[in-house]
Amino acid sequence: MFSVSDVSSLEDKQPAFRIFKPWWDTFMDYLTIIMLLLAIFGCSIQLYMDETFCLPHFKKADETKGTKPSEINSTLKNTPGTSDGRVTKLFNWQYFFVNQICYGQIPWFTRFFSYLILFHTVVLIICSNFCFTYPKTSSKMQQFLNILQKCFQSPWTSKALSTAVGVDASEVEEALERQGTSGNDAMSSLNTDASTLKIPTRIHSSTPGSGSSLDKNDAEQAKALFEKVRKFRLHVEEKDTIYKFYAGQTLFKTIHCLVIIGYFPAYIYVVDFFNICEPNAISLVFYTTFMCTYTTARFIGKMALLYLGLVVIYWLLCIHTIFWVFRKTLKQYSFEKRGENQFTDIPDVTNDFAFMLHLIDQYDTLYCKRLAVFLSEVSEKKLKLLSLNNDWTVEKVKMHLTKTKKDQFELYLFMLQGIPESVYDVTELQILRLELCSNVKISNKITQLDQLEEIWLSHCVTEVTPSALMWLRQQLKKVGVKYVSRDEIPEWIYKLIQLKELYLTGKLAIEKKAVELESLKGLRSLKVLYLKSSLSKLPSTIIDVAFHLLKLCIHNDKTKLLSLSILKKMVNLTQIELHNCELDKIPTAIYTLSKLQVLDLKGNNLTKIEEIANLQYLEKLSCLKFWFNMIKTIPPTINRIKKLEYLYFSNNQIEVLPKVLFSIEKLHYFDAHNNNISIIPTDIGNLKNLYYLDLGYNKIETLPDQLFKCNKLMTLKLSNNLISNLSSKISKLSQLTLLELQGNNLDKLPVEIGQCTLLRHSGFVIEQYIYESLPSEIREKMGGT
Incomplete structure (x- = not known):
């Protein structure tokens, strides 16, 4: 047996789908409840009162031949009782037999009406709640x-x-x-x-x-x-x-109601209290026609009319629902x-x-x-943002502060839902880095950070309030933006009138078509512009800052940069970097940059640089970087660049170093590692100001004694060559602090190396067993064991 609590708990667990029923559905539910009660009441009445009572007709069997049942019925209604009051002489069992036979001749609609409306009502109930059960x-x-x-x-x-x-x-x-x-x-x-x-x-x-x-x-x-x-x-x-199920069940209910309305009126008229019955049992009862009364006929007739009225109302509500479902755009x-x-x-x-x-x-x-x-x-x-503010206290922000090499306080925030309010209370902050932070909105409180000079944004979409922007315009000196789409570049950076350096990293081209930057006219103080992208040509908006720009860096991700004519308008440019631009020669526009000091053409397709002689007219040029190219020879005209101090030829295919290279008196930095150089010319001794020399990863077998005349050398890198002997004259390099000799054919080291007083073990890179061949006192002097 089930307890009351069990039944009530089942009722409680029924889902609250009531809120999904509009007023018409609720009204239809009430109508179905009334229909259901009507059907149950009708079924109960028919179960207990569903029977017929029959009496023989007043005519004898032979007198009723050829008479229609309707005429007999009419005659009986107009004649109270039997006309002659005769006795039928039938036994009770005969009456019972006739009643049972005549019950089967009552119209089917009359006998099964209550069960029929119960069926229709149950169908409507099921259809109305199909969405809530499927x-x-x-x-x-x-x-x-x-x-x-x-x-x-x-x-x-x-x-x-x-x-x-x-x-x-x-x-x-x-x-x-x-x-x-x-x-x-x-x-x-x-x-x-x-x-x-x-x-x-x-x-x-x-x-x-x-x-x-x-x-x-x-x-x-x-x-x-x-x-x-x-x-x-x-x-x-x-x-x-x-939506489909609701519309489908509404259409089904409408059609179902229409069927009921269509056939009910045709059958209601056959419901009658008086019914003529011919049981065809004359041998048993001696009469051919009986007049029978159906007990529940009057009740069924009234109930049928009531039920039909309810169905009509239900059908009208279905029509309204169809109008609502299909006339309005309910799927949006x-x-x-x-x-x-x-x-x-x-x-x-x-x-x-x-x-x-x-x-x-x-x-x-x-x-x-x-x-x-x-x-x-x-x-x-x-x-x-509210949750973020609760989590990030001032103490937590200060724990994330770091110091850069320039002794600046930097804060790095990664994957946060905005900027915590506590950041604005750390007044010593100078550099703010945001990476993968969403919902970033710089509020007015940023005016509290009077030391802030740099903001770096990596894949962050930021907003700035107007008053905060007014303050940032005068405060920021350096801004960096790393982006995937151009929409991630905030528009407010173009209004920073005191900005000195701008770094943009990301795609500025769509399907090999150049995409322009916003106007840079607002960046009145910009000195450094860094673009790491895939450009086929320089954005035309660079003209807005061309006059006051001092440094231009283009890192082009192995995309050929076709046009550089815009460089001619950058008359004050002192440094230019054109990395991975697929250049096969030095751009001619560079020859017009009279104030240029540093030229960096790293990672291009340079094989010959014969036009390097044209750089002699750049009187202030002091640094050339041709690293990571395919240069095979250094042209002898390089010595025409009189003020050259820094020279980078690493990661090329150079085999011979020209003698004229060492006639550049001011050269004090030379890097040519990872080439095919086999001989160091003796003229290297002419470089009296040389303090950095890197010839590692070449094919050098011997070191000329003239090398040790460069007594200002502080860094000497000769690793991964074929050197088998190190001269004792290395003691002349008294300023040497870094010496790399690993990967050579050395077996021992000269003891005179101990006279290089500034050379320490940490700056001496060589195999351990060779280092241990030195006397212990020298090793102790160098700080080793």
Whole structure:
């Protein structure tokens, strides 16, 4: 046996699908309840009173031949009792026999009417609730109800709403109270499941002062709800299953009612209390015709008319539902058109999600208004920022501060939901780095960071308030932006009038078509422009800063840079880097840059640089970088560049170093590692100012004694060559601090190396066993063991 509590618990677990029923569906449900009660009552009456009582007709068998039953029935109605009062002389068992036979001759509609309307009513009930029982639709509705319950749940929902919306909690409460009793009834309909669907009848407002704060647990629940709503929306918007099932069941109900209305009137007239019966049992009862009374005929006739009236009303409601389903665009729901809340960023929803919102809109618009908050990106951003502020205290921010090599305080924030408010309280901050941070909005409080000079953004979309921008225009000196699409480059960086250096890293081309930058006219003080991209030509907007630009860096990711004529307008340029631009010669536009000091052509396709002689007219040129190319020979005209101090030829295919190279008196930095050089010319002794020499990863076998005349050498790198002997004259290199000899054919080292007083073990790179061949006192002097 089942206890009462078991039955009640089953009732409690029924889903609260009532909110998905518009007023017409609710009215139809009440009509079906009346129909069902009518059918049950009719079935009960027929079960206990469904019988016939028959008497012989007043005519004898031979007298009734050829007489129609309707005429006999009419005659009987006009003749009270029998005409002659004769005695029938029939026994009781004969009457019982005739009653049973004549019951079968009563019209079928009369006998089965109650069961028929019970069948029709059950079909309508099943069809009306099919959406709520079919798995593919009921599961979505149940999830929607669970989410809706969380949107109303207290206390954290009220705090999240009041904070995210930006209004006081009392205003939220007043808005709810204005909904009236309809809102209370709507929410109480969701209380059917005590464990999962307990939605309060009103949202509790937070206490004064708590509306601006949210504890960590409540904030995490709110963020989880935003994510749940987002995932549910993506899942439900894929199909329009609920809409199709609702429309289908409405059409079925309409057709079903139309069938009932069509055939019921044709059968109602046959329901009669008096019925002529011819049992064809004259040998047993001696009469051919009997007049029978059907006990429930009058009741069935009235009930049939009542039921037909209910079905007509039901059918009219179905017609109204069809008009609503197919006339309106129910597969799209726009919050903006309804003006249901103060948010303007709530997107239009489609398919099943939109249809469910249309359904609950008919029940109570309060649900859509509360759900809309959790569809708003603005609301979510504010809530996440609130949680972020609670988590990141001033102490935590200071723990993440680091010092750069330039003794600057730097803060690096990775994958945060905005900038914590506590950052603005760390006044010593000088460099701010943001990577993969979302919802970044720089507020007015940034004016507190009077030491801030640099901002670096990596894949972050940022917004700046007007007053904060006014301050940043005068404050920032260096900005770097790493982006995937050009939309990630914030527009406000083009308005920083005091900006000195701008670094942009990302794609500035779409399908090999150049994409222009915004106008750079606002960057009046820009000195350094760094572009790491895939450009076929330089953006024309660089002209805006061409006159005052001092350094231009183009890192082009192995994309051929076709046109460089714009360089001619950069008359004040002192440094230029053209890396990986697929250049096969030195661009002619460079020869016009009279103030150029550094030319860097790393990673191009240079094989010959005979035109290097044209660089002699650049009187201030002091640094040439031709590393990572395919240069085989250094032209003898290189010595015409009189002021050359730094020369980079590493990672090329050079075999011979020309003697004229060592006639450049001012050369003090020479890097030619990773080439095919086999001989160091004796003229290297002419480089009296040389302090850095890197010839590692070549094929050098011997070192000329003239090398040790370069007594200003501080760094000498000769690793991975074929050197078998190191001269004792190395002692002349008294300024040597870094010596690399690993990967050669050396067996021992001269003891005179100990006279290099500045050389320490940490700056001496060589195999350990060779190092240990030195006397212990020398090793101790070098700081080794």
